[in-house]
Amino acid sequence: MSHDGRNLRGMVLGVVSFGLIAPILLGLWQTATAAFGILPALGHQTPTLAPWAMLADLPGFATSLRMTLVTGLGSTLLALLLATGFCATVHARLPPGSARLLTPFLAVPHAAMAVGLAFLLAPSGWIARAMAPLAGWMTPPDIATVNDDWGVALTIGLLVKELPFLLLVILSALSQIPVARQMAAGRALGYGRGVVWVKIIMPQVWPLVRLPVWVTLAYALSAVDMAIILGPSNPPTLAVAIMRWFFDPDPQMILPASAGAILQATLVAAGVTLLYIAERVAAPIGRWWLRRGGRGLSTEPGLWLATAASVLLMAAGLIAMLSLVTWSLSWRWTFPDLLPASWSLKPWAAHSGDWTRALNRTLILALTTTCLSLVLAMAWLEGEDRARRGRAAWAEALIYLPLLIPQIGFLYGLNVVFLRLGLGGSLTAVIWAQTLFVFPYVMITLSDPWRALDPRITATAAALGAGPTRRLIAVKLPILLRPILTAAAIGVAVSVAQYLPTLFMGAGRIATLTTEAVALSSGSDRRVTGVYATLQAALPFAAYFVAFAIPAMLHRNRRALSGASHA
Amino acid sequence: MSLDLTAICIRNTAGKALFAPLTLRVPPGEVVTVMGPSGVGKSTLLDGIGGHLSHGFHLTGTVMLNDQDVTHTPAEARRIGVVFQDALLFPHLSVGDNLAFGLPQHLKGRDPRRAAVDAALDQAGLDGLYSRDPATLSGGQRARAALMRSLLAEPLALLLDEPFAKLDAALRDDIRQFTFAHVHQRAIPTLMVTHDPADADAASGEVIQLTTL
Numbered sequence: 001m002s003h004d005g006r007n008l009r010g011m012v013l014g015v016v017s018f019g020l021i022a023p024i025l026l027g028l029w030q031t032a033t034a035a036f037g038i039l040p041a042l043g044h045q046t047p048t049l050a051p052w053a054m055l056a057d058l059p060g061f062a063t064s065l066r067m068t069l070v071t072g073l074g075s076t077l078l079a080l081l082l083a084t085g086f087c088a089t090v091h092a093r094l095p096p097g098s099a100r101l102l103t104p105f106l107a108v109p110h111a112a113m114a115v116g117l118a119f120l121l122a123p124s125g126w127i128a129r130a131m132a133p134l135a136g137w138m139t140p141p142d143i144a145t146v147n148d149d150w151g152v153a154l155t156i157g158l159l160v161k162e163l164p165f166l167l168l169v170i171l172s173a174l175s176q177i178p179v180a181r182q183m184a185a186g187r188a189l190g191y192g193r194g195v196v197w198v199k200i201i202m203p204q205v206w207p208l209v210r211l212p213v214w215v216t217l218a219y220a221l222s223a224v225d226m227a228i229i230l231g232p233s234n235p236p237t238l239a240v241a242i243m244r245w246f247f248d249p250d251p252q253m254i255l256p257a258s259a260g261a262i263l264q265a266t267l268v269a270a271g272v273t274l275l276y277i278a279e280r281v282a283a284p285i286g287r288w289w290l291r292r293g294g295r296g297l298s299t300e301p302g303l304w305l306a307t308a309a310s311v312l313l314m315a316a317g318l319i320a321m322l323s324l325v326t327w328s329l330s331w332r333w334t335f336p337d338l339l340p341a342s343w344s345l346k347p348w349a350a351h352s353g354d355w356t357r358a359l360n361r362t363l364i365l366a367l368t369t370t371c372l373s374l375v376l377a378m379a380w381l382e383g384e385d386r387a388r389r390g391r392a393a394w395a396e397a398l399i400y401l402p403l404l405i406p407q408i409g410f411l412y413g414l415n416v417v418f419l420r421l422g423l424g425g426s427l428t429a430v431i432w433a434q435t436l437f438v439f440p441y442v443m444i445t446l447s448d449p450w451r452a453l454d455p456r457i458t459a460t461a462a463a464l465g466a467g468p469t470r471r472l473i474a475v476k477l478p479i480l481l482r483p484i485l486t487a488a489a490i491g492v493a494v495s496v497a498q499y500l501p502t503l504f505m506g507a508g509r510i511a512t513l514t515t516e517a518v519a520l521s522s523g524s525d526r527r528v529t530g531v532y533a534t535l536q537a538a539l540p541f542a543a544y545f546v547a548f549a550i551p552a553m554l555h556r557n558r559r560a561l562s563g564a565s566h567a
Numbered sequence: 568m569s570l571d572l573t574a575i576c577i578r579n580t581a582g583k584a585l586f587a588p589l590t591l592r593v594p595p596g597e598v599v600t601v602m603g604p605s606g607v608g609k610s611t612l613l614d615g616i617g618g619h620l621s622h623g624f625h626l627t628g629t630v631m632l633n634d635q636d637v638t639h640t641p642a643e644a645r646r647i648g649v650v651f652q653d654a655l656l657f658p659h660l661s662v663g664d665n666l667a668f669g670l671p672q673h674l675k676g677r678d679p680r681r682a683a684v685d686a687a688l689d690q691a692g693l694d695g696l697y698s699r700d701p702a703t704l705s706g707g708q709r710a711r712a713a714l715m716r717s718l719l720a721e722p723l724a725l726l727l728d729e730p731f732a733k734l735d736a737a738l739r740d741d742i743r744q745f746t747f748a749h750v751h752q753r754a755i756p757t758l759m760v761t762h763d764p765a766d767a768d769a770a771s772g773e774v775i776q777l778t779t780l
Contacts, residue, residue, distance in 0.1 A: 389622035456651050459619040462642035463649040464669030464720045471643075474668075478659040559702035560658035 005386025005468070012380045016398060020436055023414055024402060028265070030413025034258035042251055051255035055263070058245070058256055060235025068238040068264075071151040071231070072221035073271065075158035080213060082159070082313070083166040085306020088197035091174060092183070099171045105164035105317055107489075107540035109497035111517050114157050114229035115533040116320030119327055119526065121145045121153055124335050126323060132336030140335050147233045154231035158220050160317040163310060165216060166209070173208035177201065190295045194303050199290050206279070214275065215403045218268045222406030225499040225514065229521045238264055239408050243500070246412050247508075258412065265409035272404065321537060327530030347527035355513070359535055362496055362512040366539065368431050370491035373439040377487065380443065381450045382472055385458070391447075399443050402436045411504040418505065425507035433501035442491045449483035479561065481554065485547035493540035513539070568595040570616075570647075570724040570756040571631040577608060577615050580623035585611060586777045588628060593724070593756035598747060598770035601760045603777030609760040612777070613726045616758065617649050618642030632723050648722035650746075652729040654713035656701035662712055663688065663697030669720030687715040691745075707738045714746055718753065725750060727759040731766060743769045 033039075037048035055061060120126050124140035131137070146153045179201060186196030227237045235241060242264060245257035327333075328347055330340035348355075384391060414433065415424065423429040453476060461471045477484065499514050506515075517532040555561040570593040577585045585608035593599045601609055615626040619642055630638045637645045648669075656665045666684045674680055688694050691711040696704070704712065710730065717725060730746065731739045747770060750757045759770060767774045 387622055388620070454653075454655065455619075455621075456653075457655055457657065459614070459617065459642065460649060460651070460655050461657075461668070462619065463617055463645075463647060463722075463726075464716065465643050465646070465671070466668070467641070467643045475657060479657070481659075555659065557661075557700050558659055559700055 005383050008379060009383035009387060012376065012383050015376060016380070019432075020439060021398060021401065023417065023432070024405060024410050024436065026417050027410030027412070027414030028405070030416045031258050031261050031410055032413075034254055034413070035262040037255065039254060042254075044255070051259040054256040055259040058241075060241065064235045064238045064241045065263075067151050067232055067235070068221060068267065071154045071158065071227075071237060072217065072223075072267075074151075075155045075162060076213070076217045076220045078155070079159050079162040079166050079216065082163055082306045082310045083170055084197070084202060085303050086163075086167065086310040087170050087174065088194055088201075089303045089307040091171070091179060094171075099168055102164045102168050103544055104321070104541070105161070105314065106168065107493050107544050108317075108321060108537045109493070109514060109540065110157075110161055110223065111225040111229065111497065111499060111514050111521075112324060112533040112537040113161055113317065113320060114226045115517060115521050115529055116322075116324045116537075117153070117157050117160065117316065118146045118229055118521065119323040119530075120316060120320045121156070126319065126338070129336045129338050137336060146230060149232050151232055151237070154227055154237070156313070156316070157226050157230040158223065160313050160320070161226075162216050162220065163313055164317075166213070167310075169209045169212040170205060173205045174201070176208065177204050192295065192300070194300065195295065199286075203286065210279070211400055214272050215400065217271050217275065218404050218406060221268050221271055222264055222408055224408065225497075225518050228518055238267070239406065242408050243503075246504075254412070261406075261409045261412060264406050268404065268406050268409075324530050324534045324537060327526045328534045330527060330530075347525075347531050351528055351531060354516075355531060355535060358511050358513050358516050358532070359539075361510060362514070362536075362539065364427075365431060365434060365498075365502075365512060366492045366495040366543075369434045369438040369495045370442070370488050372431075372435050373442040373491050374446075374484065374488055376439060377443045377446050378477075378484070381446065382476075385455075385476075386468060388455075399440050401440075403440050407437075407500045411500055415504050415507075425505070425509055427506075427510065429505040430502050430510050433505040434495050434498045437498060437501065438491045438494045441494045442487045445490050446483060446487040450480060453479060482547075482551040482561065485550055486544075489540065489543040489547040492543035496536060496539045568633050568723055568754060568756055569593060570758065571629075571634075572616070573629045573631070575612070575615065575626065575628035575630070577611055577620070578625045578627070584780050587780055589775070589777070590628075591773070591775060593758055593772075595754040595756050596751045598727075598750060598757045598759055598772045600767040600770050600772060600774045601758065601777055602762070602764075602767060602774060604779070605762075607777050607779050609777055610728055613649065613728050613758070613760055616724075617647050617726055618645050619649075646721070646723045647726060648717035648720060648724070649726045649728065650713050650717050650730045652732040654709040656704075656709060656712060656716070658702060660701070661697060662693065662699045662701050662704065665701060665712060666716045666719055669716055671721055683719065687719055690749075691715045706734055707742055710734060710742050711745060714749065718749060718755075722755060725755050725757040727757060727761075729761055730759070732762065739765075740769075 035051050037044050037046065037050055118125070122128070122140075123143055123145055125145075128137065128140060128145075135141070182200050183193070183196055186200050187193065191199065222239045224239045224243055227240045231237050231240065236244070238260065242257050242260040245253045245260065248257070326340070329343050329345070331342040331344035331346060333340035411433065418424055418429045418432075423432070457475065457479070458471050461475045466474065496512075497514060499518055502510055502512050502515055513532055513536040517529065517536050520529040520532055523529065551561065572589055572591050574588040574590055576588045579585060586603075589612070591599060601612065603609055611620070611624060614620045615624070616630055618640065620626060626638070628638075629636055632645065632647070637647075656662070657668065660668065663684050666687055667680060670680055670683060674683060684697065685694075688696060691714070693708060693712060693715075696708070701709065701712070714730075727746070731742055734742055743766065759766065761767065
């Protein structure tokens with residue numbers, strides 16, 4: 001029966017290889033050749049190391065590099081530590097389904113969250129306003145709390161987005177482990193809660209969350225939109241600096257920019273390797289530590305600190321989202337008032353033409369990329385089903401590849417490729433580039449629920465005479481409606497959040513809510529920025545609502561599917 | 568109608584045969600029982616006969632249905648019904664639509680098709696439950712609905728995979744009688760896999776012991 005679906009699988013492999021993997025590799029290759037001095041458009045034909053020397057001599061290069069390492073590695077490790085501590089403390093007390101509460105944090109785009117946090121942390125933001133009566137401030141204090149030179153604001157921003165993501169993946173890994181019984185067994189042997197967590201539970205969790213942690217690290221090391229809004233401005237982090245060099249009016253700057261892009265990709269590779277080596281080194285040390293049998297009862301304070309910090313960060317995230325709406329509806333709001341003196345819809349009305357255009361663009365991009373990704377993901381999974389076999393490791397690696405290679409590393413080169421194909425600056429180019437990142441998330445989200453469908457259900461349908469197409473359309477897709485729509489909502493959220501692909505492939509001509517929000521964030525009018533960031537955050541929320549409402553409505557009389565019985 | 572298995576053997580991914588080659592004939596209306604220790608491959612045997620084997624498993628030998636070789640026919644074209652212990656009603660369809668799913672194409676028109684389902688619901692003591700959510704049925708109702716769904720597809724043979732294992736002892740006898748009565752009445756050759764000797768006794772057909780090699 002393994003011949004079934006061979007054509008389907010061949011087609012999917014072709015589309016993934018030529019549509020998703022080839023562009024990334026070609027883009028990397030183009031960028032790499034420029035990094036070694038080959039740029040025919042500018043008359044450079046011979047390989048040289050000059051771009052690297054130019055890169056090293058650029059003002060602020062060393063600081064940029066250091067900032068990237070500090071904020072990227074720091075935020076990821078801190079997020080991992082906090083998420084672990086938080087789970088160890090509260091996991092036993094969480095009612096089933098509480099992971100759903102993380103949805104808003106995952107849905108809100110990085111740029112919108114960054115704008116909200118900037119509103120919250122700025123010298124004239126809510127925190128300073130709340131402290132003003134105590135500190136006696138009548139004007140905003142003269143402290144750089146956003147875009148600070150130490151990258152504190154950026155680290156907080158990355159943490160607010162990374163922590164909920166890691167919490168979600170750790171919680172879903174924990175659901176596969178009999179935590180309560182292992183905890184009871186460990187505590188009965190005299191180990192404290194935190195120690196059981198570190199010695200027994202985490203070693204089982206790590207293999208299940210390893211890849212998402214790598215993706216988080218790759219993102220944190222190369223984030224651009226968040227770093228523009230919250231990060232140090234002069235010099236900025238490496239990824240932001242590289243982007244500016246690429247867009248420099250002097251085309252010669254493409255050479256050091258390309259070298260920087262390759263360096264950025266190398267940094268991520270080195271960071272992931274570092275995590276891998278740490279894992280390899282930790283394993284024997286952990287076993288030695290475990291065999292010594294130390295009971296170490298004193299972990300409680302650390303756990304509570306991690307929990308408190310996690311709660312504080314998530315509260316900051318919520319208030320940040322609230323501040324977006326508040327600013328977009330404010331009219332007169334002087335320091336140190338906690339709320340606007342007068343409210344108005346004028347910020348919305350005054351720019352309705354502009355934001356409607358950006359909103360339409362964003363919607364078209366989100367719907368197109370999500371539909372393409374969903375169809376491809378379903379074709380892939382159905383191909384696996386028809387062959388009745390699982391996924392090879394190399395195929396899984398193909399899915400994660402676009403998430404592990406930093407965008408700035410290949411987007412310039414990809415743009416060169418698209419220009420040669422005559423796609424430069426077109427909507428098609430932006431759709432294509434965004435799909436590279438939407439597809440992996442849709443695929444990863446849909447894979448587990450798709451595989452969880454009892455194969456005997458499909459066998460039953462076949463025994464009743466239903467062929468492969470009818471089995472897919474009349475049985476599988478309706479049963480999987482909820483996870484399919486959830487994957488679609490995540491696809492929309494990822495597409496809406498895309499900044500660099502839109503900027504590079506659209507050649508600056510395609511304005512989405514995200515590119516506008518980032519561009520406006522450095523401006524003076526918070527009310528207009530608030531409008532764009534609110535809309536940007538609202539789109540994924542709307543998508544999640546639809547993904548919840550449609551199955552609830554269609555399956556309202558189907559207890560097994562309405563979601564009532566699911567976590 | 569009869570189901571004839573000749574030298575059926577199933578090999579796993581490693582190429583190892585799961586059990587000694589099996590040859591048997593299931594006459595129409597009779598229930599042949601296959602018993603054996605857990606893990607010997609009883610369910611895999613049914614998968615092979617029905618055409619549902621997972622990748623890596625290979626079947627040798629021939630499956631003949633009414634003197635036609637169906638060994639290489641796709642599952643949907645074999646006309647071999649299956650009933651699992653969990654009933655596995657499609658959760659998105661009403662009870663009636665579940666039954667209607669397998670109705671053959673030659674039964675045309677909305678009313679005749681609906682009448683066939685209603686008649687089957689009646690026979691199964693499920694009258695009036697056409698539009699019910701299958702998740703709200705009791706275990707016995709579910710088992711009867713699953714059997715009627717298979718029978719409405721007019722199968723030429725039926726495979727039962729521990730069909731009564733999940734039912735209460737009190738209910739089990741009842742559903743057994745119901746199942747076997749329908750199989751006899753329609754003269755369908757039936758192969759049943761079970762752990763429970765009482766199932767084999769009630770089936771009153773040949774009993775085959777499957778043993779590991």
